[in-house]
Amino acid sequence: MxxxxxxxxxxxxxxxxxxxxxxxxxxxxxxxxxxxxxxxxxxxxxxxxxxxxxxxxxxxxxxxxxxxxxxxxxxxxxxxxxxxxxxxxxxxxxxxxxxxxxxxxxxxxxxxxxxxxxxxxxxxxxxxxxxxxxxxxxxxxxxxxxxxxxxxxxxxxxxxxxxxxxxxxxxxxxxxxxxxxxxxxxxxxxxxxxxxxxxxxxxxxxxxxxxxxxxxxxxxxxxxxxxxxxxxxxxxxxxxxxxxxxxxxxxxxxxxxxxxxxxxxxxxxxxxxxxxxxxxxxxxxxxxxxxxxxxxxxxxxxxPKSAREKSIISNPLYLGSALALIIFAVVLSLSKLGTKQPDTELLDLTGKVAGIALEVRAPKKEYISAFKAAEDRIDRLEMIQDWYSKKDELTVPMKNVTVIIKQGGVEKLRVNTNGKDFIEIKLNSGSYEFVVEYDGYKVVKDSLEFKESVGINVEMSDVLKPILLVMLPE
Known part of the structure; x- marks a missing residue:
């Protein structure tokens, strides 16, 4: 066979x-x-x-x-x-x-x-x-x-x-x-x-x-x-x-x-x-x-080059310096134990954080044209998946996109993208609606539906939750 x-x-x-x-x-x-x-x-x-x-x-x-x-x-x-x-x-x-x-x-x-x-x-x-x-x-x-x-x-x-x-x-x-x-x-x-x-x-x-x-x-x-x-x-x-x-x-x-x-x-x-x-x-x-x-x-x-770089553990001088810094930090922490700290700072000691690292991007012009020309649904789905998985290669950051963050229908925050870096947004744990506004564009997902808003769940984690939204002209 x-x-x-x-x-x-x-x-x-x-x-x-x-x-x-x-x-x-x-x-x-x-x-x-x-x-x-x-x-x-x-x-x-x-x-x-x-x-x-x-x-x-x-x-x-x-x-x-x-x-x-x-x-x-x-x-x-x-x-x-x-x-x-x-x-x-x-x-x-x-x-x-x-x-x-x-x-x-x-x-x-x-x-x-x-x-x-x-x-x-x-x-x-x-x-x-x-x-x-x-x-x-x-x-x-x-x-x-x-x-x-x-x-x-x-x-x-x-x-x-x-x-x-x-x-x-x-x-x-x-x-x-x-x-x-x-x-x-x-x-x-x-x-x-x-x-x-x-x-x-x-x-x-x-x-x-x-x-x-x-x-x-x-x-x-x-x-x-x-x-x-x-x-x-x-x-x-x-x-x-x-x-x-x-x-x-x-x-x-x-x-x-x-x-x-x-x-x-x-x-x-x-x-x-x-x-x-x-x-x-x-x-x-x-x-x-x-x-x-x-x-x-x-x-x-x-x-990988990063793996071939020498660790400080292999260098006694670096290791000694690191140990000295650790000891200094411990002493400094002990000296502050008698001072009442705000609850938010105590929560920070857990190393956990709630929020997102938001990126809003659009496909490069040639890929938008290819998407419009594609008649096969599978081809379009594959293009969308590639935009999300190969964002740095196939898409560009969008500037002046307004993102309105709502919870329970109530606006909690409004931000604008700068077209350069992702935006760090700290939020409380929970479910949010992200309304994305940019003239003539909407968010596109695997379902091939164009959406004005997306639902996002935010939980406590070691890092801010990375969120990528890809937008296309309607």
Missing amino acids: RIDFFAKTDVGRVRKENQDYFGYLEESGFFIVCDGMGGGAAGDFASRAAVEVALKAFEKLSIDEISEVLGDSAKGVPGEALRPLACIRLANRALFNFSDKFHRLSGMGTTIVAVLYNKDTNILHMFHVGDSRVYRLRRGLLDQLTKDHSKVTELIEQGKMREEDVKTAEIQSMITRALGIHEKVKIDYRAEFVLPDDNIMLCSDGLVSELEDGDIKDIMLANKDSVRESTERLISSANEAGGKDNDTVITMRFLPDDKAQAASQYSGDMVGNVVTVPEETQKQSAVEDKILKSIISAARVKV
Whole structure:
């Protein structure tokens, strides 16, 4: 069978950086989705480096090298699935080594979910670490083919949490396995037969944190004949539901071709069962380090400049100065304990703040013209999504836009944009209506509706909530 597929990643509606990454080798039938974690550029680097290392290793590893990396640890895994397993191990080792070498990357990691389709055996091989998922839509039924490596999954299996409580659980994003966190890694493997018209979907947890499985099923079923429309609609629906995280989706549809299908050598008990490949031995880790030198060079993995800058911890003089400043600050704080402080200052000590960082932008003229000329709804939706995810490249800040902030129908604040920077607006927690006024322009969202106002929820957080509004001429 042949594969029709479409892949896309989106930053979402809240976060400024996209720490998801995907990649594939179409001719080999190898597809990957990663969801990075870590402060600064660490999460973005983790997911990107994992994909790049895994793909390059898939292309370059020899049979002997695969055998050295895996040894006899992959019992129960067929030979054709050994190459991706070795690639994922190498990706884990590469990330761990990077975080060990560069202090600013310390603690970074990424989930990974990957599939390999073998046309000769008609088998889909699945590999995963973390909570990114594989779904299958077959004859109107949706099945999750991977099990999340997460704390909530453990609690549900132990009967300590109900599935309906997952969406509101504070630990819902706490995963129990990831690449790069530890020197060694356990990988789950599963194989499944593929049938004509099967739809397979890989995704990061940003999608499933916003959409229930029933929603995913309805969207995939309604768009089962178009992998592009299915992917686009899944991501736009997650954004419409809140878009609190990055979303990445690869949708694949398996179509019969003219070639005769060879009889599969797989017996029934070789598919559908999960095999957990154990951590590598110390000897295998040493082999990985040796192989990675050429793989990382060939993949041209580049460590972010910010991560290569020296930490003050590596310089005793800087470290001593920092400690002196900390001691001074503590003494100063103690000296003020006897003075009654206003309540607002006491609240500030928590480090939390309520408010938004507002940007109002418009597409560049050439993109506005392209939008007006586009007749296809999907093309227009994709343009809007690109404006929000690539704002610095495709849009410009708007000047003299009046934003009226209302709560309960009562005006609380009125601001004008300066056409340069975002506006910091501190508000109390709650729900607000933002009325945006600029002659001839209105706010445009994924629904393709032009709106004069948008609803925004404000909560206490570590940083001001970033809000981007893109406006178009009516």
